[in-house]
Amino acid sequence: MADNLLDEYKAYYAVRAERYAGNPNYSNSYAAEKRLSDAFQSCNSLDEFKDKMGDLNERCASALAKDQYIMDQKHFKKHKEAVRVLLSDRILEKIDSCNNVNDLFTMIGEESTKNSIEVSMDESNDCFIENWKLLDDIELYSNAEVPEKYKADMDRMVNITRESIIDNAKSREENNQAWEEGWKLNPDIIVEYRFRRLLPYTDEQVQTQIERFKKIINS
Amino acid sequence: MPIESIYLDPILSVYKNMVEDCKQKEISGEDFDAMVACYQRMEELGQSTDDMNVFYGSMMQENIYAKFSDHYSKAIIAQSQQASSAGGDSGYDDGAMLKQNINALKAAIKQLEDSFKEALRMASTEVAEASRKKQFDYAFEKNDQEFKDQGYDPEKSRKFEDDTHRDAMKKTPNMLDSTVEVEVMHNPEALIKPILKLIELGEQPGMTFPTFLRLQIEQGLDKAMEGTGVVRDGLVYFVDFFDAFPSNPFQKEVAKKKLESFDKLVAGSKFKTADISELNLLFDDIEREFEPKIRKWEIIVDLWEQMLDDLFIWSLAYHRFAPYIDPWKYTLDPKESVITDQNTLPGIFKEREKLLLKYFGMSFMDIFKHETFEFEVKKSRLYYSQEIIEHLIEDIYSQCRPFNHLPEELIEKRGNFNPEINIPNSREVNPELHIPLQNFIKFYNSKYGEGRYESKYPPVEIIPNVLSKPWNWETFKYKS
Numbered sequence: 247m248a249d250n251l252l253d254e255y256k257a258y259y260a261v262r263a264e265r266y267a268g269n270p271n272y273s274n275s276y277a278a279e280k281r282l283s284d285a286f287q288s289c290n291s292l293d294e295f296k297d298k299m300g301d302l303n304e305r306c307a308s309a310l311a312k313d314q315y316i317m318d319q320k321h322f323k324k325h326k327e328a329v330r331v332l333l334s335d336r337i338l339e340k341i342d343s344c345n346n347v348n349d350l351f352t353m354i355g356e357e358s359t360k361n362s363i364e365v366s367m368d369e370s371n372d373c374f375i376e377n378w379k380l381l382d383d384i385e386l387y388s389n390a391e392v393p394e395k396y397k398a399d400m401d402r403m404v405n406i407t408r409e410s411i412i413d414n415a416k417s418r419e420e421n422n423q424a425w426e427e428g429w430k431l432n433p434d435i436i437v438e439y440r441f442r443r444l445l446p447y448t449d450e451q452v453q454t455q456i457e458r459f460k461k462i463i464n465s
Numbered sequence: 466m467p468i469e470s471i472y473l474d475p476i477l478s479v480y481k482n483m484v485e486d487c488k489q490k491e492i493s494g495e496d497f498d499a500m501v502a503c504y505q506r507m508e509e510l511g512q513s514t515d516d517m518n519v520f521y522g523s524m525m526q527e528n529i530y531a532k533f534s535d536h537y538s539k540a541i542i543a544q545s546q547q548a549s550s551a552g553g554d555s556g557y558d559d560g561a562m563l564k565q566n567i568n569a570l571k572a573a574i575k576q577l578e579d580s581f582k583e584a585l586r587m588a589s590t591e592v593a594e595a596s597r598k599k600q601f602d603y604a605f606e607k608n609d610q611e612f613k614d615q616g617y618d619p620e621k622s623r624k625f626e627d628d629t630h631r632d633a634m635k636k637t638p639n640m641l642d643s644t645v646e647v648e649v650m651h652n653p654e655a656l657i658k659p660i661l662k663l664i665e666l667g668e669q670p671g672m673t674f675p676t677f678l679r680l681q682i683e684q685g686l687d688k689a690m691e692g693t694g695v696v697r698d699g700l701v702y703f704v705d706f707f708d709a710f711p712s713n714p715f716q717k718e719v720a721k722k723k724l725e726s727f728d729k730l731v732a733g734s735k736f737k738t739a740d741i742s743e744l745n746l747l748f749d750d751i752e753r754e755f756e757p758k759i760r761k762w763e764i765i766v767d768l769w770e771q772m773l774d775d776l777f778i779w780s781l782a783y784h785r786f787a788p789y790i791d792p793w794k795y796t797l798d799p800k801e802s803v804i805t806d807q808n809t810l811p812g813i814f815k816e817r818e819k820l821l822l823k824y825f826g827m828s829f830m831d832i833f834k835h836e837t838f839e840f841e842v843k844k845s846r847l848y849y850s851q852e853i854i855e856h857l858i859e860d861i862y863s864q865c866r867p868f869n870h871l872p873e874e875l876i877e878k879r880g881n882f883n884p885e886i887n888i889p890n891s892r893e894v895n896p897e898l899h900i901p902l903q904n905f906i907k908f909y910n911s912k913y914g915e916g917r918y919e920s921k922y923p924p925v926e927i928i929p930n931v932l933s934k935p936w937n938w939e940t941f942k943y944k945s
Contacts, residue, residue, distance in 0.1 A: 251559060254675040261679045265735055271743060292557060314742050321746045325753055348539055355531035363525055379767075382820055390812035391867035399805060400812075424522030443753075446761035447824055 252292055259283040271317050278302070278309035307347045311354065312338065326439035329368040333361035367426050373418045374433045374459050375444060380414075381458050383407045408462055415463040433459050466515040471603055473511045473520075480504050483537055496540040503533040563674040567667045570660050577653040584647050593641035601626065639920040645913050655695045659686050688738030693731075696739065700724040702912070709908035710901060713762050714840060715755045722751045762837060765825060769832040772817050773849065776857045777893075779810040779865055783876040786886045812867045829862060833943040842936050845900040850933035851941060853882055853893045858943055892933040899927045 263283045266276035282302040289295045315334040322331035336357050344350040387403040415431055422429040433456045436442065437449075445452055467473070484504050487497055510523050524530060586592060605612075605619055612619040633640060663686050667677045681687045700723050707717040726747045730739045781787060788799035796802040821827050832838055833854075841847040849857075860875050871879070883891040902925050909918045938944065 251673060251675065254673050254679070258675040258679040261682050265682055267735070269735075271740075317742060317746060321749065325749075348542075351538065352535050355535050356528060359525060359528045359531045386813060386816040386820070390809065390816050392809045392812040393868065396805060396809050399809060421518055424516070424519040425525060443757050444760050446757065446764060451824065 252289065255292070255295075256283075256287055256289075259286045272310075272313045274309040274312045274316075275306065278306045282306055301346070304347050308341060308344065308350055311350060312341050315341070328438065328440065329364050330361070332364060333357055336361075363425055367422055367429055368435075370418055370422055370429075371432055371435050372441065373415060373431055374436050374456065375441065377411050377414055377459060378445075378455060380407050380411050381455055381462075384411075384458070384462075411459070411462050412465070431463065433463075467512040468515055468517060468520055471599075472517065477504075477507055477511065480507060480533060483533075487537070487540060490544065492540050492544045494540060494543055496536040496543060500533055500536040500540055503529050503536065507533075559674045563667060563672065563677055566674065566677065567664055570664050570667070574657050574660055574664075577657055581647075581651060581653050584651055585644050588643035588647040590639070590642045593643075597630075597641070637919075637921055637923065639917070640922070642921070645917055649913055655698065656692055662686060683736060685736045685738040688736070688740070693739045693741070693744075696744070697724070697727055700727055705908060705911075710905040711844065712846070713759055714836075715759050715762070719751055719755050723748055726751065765827075765835070766837045766841065768817065768821050768824075769835075769838070772814060772821070772829065772832070773854070773857065775810050775814040775817065776861050776865055777849070777853070778806060779814065780857070780861045780871060780875075780879045782806045782810070783871045784880050784883075784886065790886050807870060811865045811869060814865050815867060830858075830943065833858070833941070834945055839938070839944065842938055842941075845895065845897040845936075847895055847936075848898065850892055850895050851936045852933055855941075855943070856882065891931060894928060894931060894933060895936065896928065896931045896933050897935050899925050 259279075260283050263276060263279035266272040266279060269276070282299075282305075285298045285302055286295055289298060315337045319331055319334035319338065322334065337354060340353055340357075341350065344353055384404050384407050387400045387407070390400055392400060419430055436445070436456055437452065442452070447455075481504065484501055487500070506527065506529055507524065510520055510529075514520055514523075601623070605623055609619050612622060639645075662684075663681060666672065666680055666684075666686075700720065703720040704717065704724055707720050711717055727739055727744060730744060730747065731737055734740065778792065781790075782793075782803050784790075787793055787803045793799040793802045793806075818829055821829075821832075827835065838847075847854075856879070860878065861871070864871055864875060882893050906918045906925065910916065
């Protein structure tokens, strides 16, 4: 029975490594599982494995986390997500210094929370994108050719729209200051790829609109 | 002032239950104490502010969720490790480990079944009615003085709400019931099946723990338990949904690409299962590919829809009934509002025309050649009939310029599209506007059972006696 169990464990650990074989996304997991499997294959009894295992098991968990965050890092670099990528950057810097699985999960939890706030604060700058149409409305009402008698109506619409933009910006900043002290909108960041890709306008049009937005929210 | 308990209690109850669960299991130690401290801090924060955003912000800044989960996991693991070495004998017991694993699987099935039963209970009319009553009791109690200050009688308002609700329930008796939807969308059978297979495997005579673990991997049952079978069902659902009810042509393409990438990932994997991490990244790639196209599409549609509305409203402003209809009838001075629109809409329209040209190089006539316009017509999403669109193009557009007014002969012609300002006798409205919703209902009933939609929601509004003809894209001469 003991001999059978030993062989069965050897077969199990071999398959554990096998599931990652040939998958470039899981090269660390494969290497860690292979080391664990090789350690087991070299045993002549189950008891022998207790001494040979060491922390090889925990290294598998660490390798799996490493592979997943390497995938994330590649993915977010490909998509130029300069803030989302910080999570995997920092985790990968620290992962090898985690002594055990508990420390690893604690570290990942802390970094995930930190990055979650960073991403929310960064993406809140899409307030500018949400207000693009209001900025266009200001241009529209300012330039619309109407009889003199109705210019006051157009001016009124411009002022109402301007106040809406100011209120939107103020509300966004107040909201976010509960998450990050002193947070302020940063419209200049819109030219960065992760925002820019969503604006089907020329660079010049985007820059002009950013300047208009800044002038209004800073007035 | 603290956050109202009606909002705070549901948030904290999850964590409170986890603390109680640990107490019942007699879990103790440093991690348990730290977990309780985290929960107490949640309660303190809930008492320190009445602003939910500030509460959530503080919770995140202090990392309380993650700390609570971390200490909870460690407390549970520590207890499990103590239990397994409690006998003092560290000898290997294969049968015991296998049994422990199978018992955990059986407990997982029970949890899935209990959660499903609870989800069905929460989706029932009975629970929804009780929740509605609780919310209304709270709202009316809290705003009692505000109602009175605004000249309303809270008792009468409450009675009106209750009577309206009762009438609605008679027409659509399942309006508060979602048990069928929960049954279809959240039935855990697809998750339980692979677990049962695993248990069956584990309980075979002569089975050992290592062989059990190996066979799980080789048969893909470990991944199946993560729910990848259910993922595929969800992907198929969205392909069907966007086929029936699209708001742009990309949605169905995204859904189909996601399904294709799922099947490709499964086919290429060693043990024919999809890895969730790889899958999520593939899905993100697909969404990012289409997101800019969808944004551009929606911006273009929004701009020309407003331009058509400008022409429609401007020409309608000359109708003799204009002050008595939307959009003027509820303004402070309807007659003055009508005159204002007659004088200002041409200038506004011209500025929108400039924006369309500036941003997308499109003129007014290019709208009708554009794929967005064709899509809106062919999917019966365009509000306007073919006749009124042709009239706006041929007669109204050239007149809608600053300082100009609609000439008398055109006022009459425009007015004839809706002489009595009565939608059923109008030639302005697309007579097939009900088709998208009808398609959605067909889809909905195909998923949840014939007649299900009708038992939950008000009937589709089909505009009766409308005089306009359905769109015939082939005869629309401005499409090229």
